Amino acid sequence: MPSLPLARHGREYLAIPGPSVMPDAVLQAMHRAAPNIYAGALIDLAASLVPDLKRVARTDGHVAMYIGNGHAAWEAALANTLAPGDAVLVPATGRFGHGWADMADGLGIDTHILDFGKRAPWDMDQIADALRADADHRIKAVLAVHVDTSTSVRNDVAALRTLLDAVGHPALLMVDCIASLGCDPFEMDAWGVDVMVAGCQKGLMVPPGMCFVFFNDKAQAARAALPRVSRYWDWEPRANPEEFFMYWNGTAPTHHLYGLRAALDMIHAEGLENVWARHALLARAIWAACDTWAGQGPLELNVSDTAHRSTAVTALRIGAPHGTALRDWVEHNLGLTLGIGLGMAPPGDPAWHGFFRLGHMGHVNGHMIMGLLGGIQAGLTALDIPHAPGGLDAAAGVIAKG
Numbered sequence: 001m002p003s004l005p006l007a008r009h010g011r012e013y014l015a016i017p018g019p020s021v022m023p024d025a026v027l028q029a030m031h032r033a034a035p036n037i038y039a040g041a042l043i044d045l046a047a048s049l050v051p052d053l054k055r056v057a058r059t060d061g062h063v064a065m066y067i068g069n070g071h072a073a074w075e076a077a078l079a080n081t082l083a084p085g086d087a088v089l090v091p092a093t094g095r096f097g098h099g100w101a102d103m104a105d106g107l108g109i110d111t112h113i114l115d116f117g118k119r120a121p122w123d124m125d126q127i128a129d130a131l132r133a134d135a136d137h138r139i140k141a142v143l144a145v146h147v148d149t150s151t152s153v154r155n156d157v158a159a160l161r162t163l164l165d166a167v168g169h170p171a172l173l174m175v176d177c178i179a180s181l182g183c184d185p186f187e188m189d190a191w192g193v194d195v196m197v198a199g200c201q202k203g204l205m206v207p208p209g210m211c212f213v214f215f216n217d218k219a220q221a222a223r224a225a226l227p228r229v230s231r232y233w234d235w236e237p238r239a240n241p242e243e244f245f246m247y248w249n250g251t252a253p254t255h256h257l258y259g260l261r262a263a264l265d266m267i268h269a270e271g272l273e274n275v276w277a278r279h280a281l282l283a284r285a286i287w288a289a290c291d292t293w294a295g296q297g298p299l300e301l302n303v304s305d306t307a308h309r310s311t312a313v314t315a316l317r318i319g320a321p322h323g324t325a326l327r328d329w330v331e332h333n334l335g336l337t338l339g340i341g342l343g344m345a346p347p348g349d350p351a352w353h354g355f356f357r358l359g360h361m362g363h364v365n366g367h368m369i370m371g372l373l374g375g376i377q378a379g380l381t382a383l384d385i386p387h388a389p390g391g392l393d394a395a396a397g398v399i400a401k402g
């Protein structure tokens with residue numbers, strides 16, 4: 001007698017916005033005995049990651065690697081650029097903007113949040129007003145989340161640089177690309193970004209555990225002007241190590257380095273611009289299905305304007321209790337796990353059950369996205385959640401056209 005529903009046995013699919021699906025090549029590269037961390041192949045392997053990470057970030061600047069998750073990268077970026085009492089401006093379009101602001105607050109930084117809600121991108125006029133009001137330049141940095149994973153809002157980082165220059169404000173432009181790197185187009189140098197933070201477990205397709213802070217010479221000058229920098233978070237020895245252990249301030253994340261090497265090889269073999277185009281195509285298929293279903297019933301894309309939608313993650317509204325019911329149904333019956341709605345309603349509030357998210361970052365292709373959408377349609381049908389027909393046809397049509 002099967003212990004699980006009939007259609008459950010088989011390969012599970014974790015379609016949450018991080019950690020993302022890990023390629024077999026990454027898993028196989030990590031499946032090995034512990035390597036020597038003092039000499040041998042690992043030393044050259046670590047050095048080889050640096051230029052390939054910079055290629056993904058589109059920068060000729062510097063990169064520091066850390067053992068840590070995205071929150072660690074937030075703290076590292078702040079610890080190298082700001083002192084307690086310095087002010088920062090945080091234009092927030094979801095929970096992750098607030099999260100980075102909270103991290104700054106905890107370091108004694110004077111944090112000013114411009115809250116643009118949960119469905120809209122930055123309002124450039126309001127940011128301009130805040131920068132102009134800061135005539136004596138107390139604001140030392142703008143903390144900007146490119147793609148807020150909780151809302152799937154994608155913000156226009158290049159326009160924010162243009163705005164800073166137009167206002168003549170010298171604040172550092174610091175950008176969180178934890179969700180977007182390797183998925184949504186991002187150009188660190190061309191867009192004038194001073195500091196960029198990323199993690200390894202989203203577009204970079206490696207298990208959680210490493211993060212990266214990219215920085216340019218302007219940010220390096222801000223670090224040099226600080227009275228002191230945390231020994232652990234200091235990006236200087238990590239970016240310019242005289243000895244191997246200085247990359248990590250201790251033991252290297254040995255197996256992650258092999259996994260990341262494999263992942264970067266995959267990204268550069270495909271070509272970064274092709275990776276972006278693949279994410280865009282698959283996202284358009286998801287939007288086509290969801291927009292079609294939304295023709296009847298409660299389902300709704302959180303972000304209405306496609307120009308402000310991420311191609312790495314999609315946040316959906318479906319009304320309580322359908323969000324949780326749908327997630328539970330597809331997980332239990334199909335082995336397909338969808339993301340929870342994050343920060344859309346307070347935990348404990350029944351409204352919390354009215355949201356879900358789809359992760360489509362990294363190692364995903366057309367048949368996986370069609371499977372993801374097919375699973376959702378099966379769940380909508382099984383649960384009698386009203387929806388217009390034709391969602392899968394719409395998605396297949398997008399993919400067929402390429």
Ligand SMILES: *Cc1c(COP(=O)(O)O)cnc(C)c1O
Nearest residue numbers: 069070071096147149178179199
């Ligand atoms: C995932 C994510 C984070 C947090 O990363 P953790 O690894 O969970 O600490 C921060 N910002 C964005 C935009 C993210 O997507």
